[in-house]
Amino acid sequence: MIDGQPVACVYTKSRELIVSYPRRAANFRAKIRNEKDLSEMLLMVLTYDPYKAHSVEPGAIVASPKGHSDR
Numbered sequence: 001m002i003d004g005q006p007v008a009c010v011y012t013k014s015r016e017l018i019v020s021y022p023r024r025a026a027n028f029r030a031k032i033r034n035e036k037d038l039s040e041m042l043l044m045v046l047t048y049d050p051y052k053a054h055s056v057e058p059g060a061i062v063a064s065p066k067g068h069s070d071r
Helices: 035-046
Strands: 008-011 016-021 026-031
Touching: 016 035, 026 035
Parallel strands: none
Antiparallel strands: 008 016, 016 026
């Protein structure tokens, strides 16, 4: 439980972290490459607050060119 809400965290053998807030209908999933990825992901999702989130303007979302990766 986090802030009175149930949370399910699963770390798979294929190094994927899945975090779910069932009552908030929020699910997060990430491929974890190292301990830094794991700590950053946990920090983001375990402090998630949908009531303090900022809305995103549709025009602010830009897709990466095909075949391009930021990592």
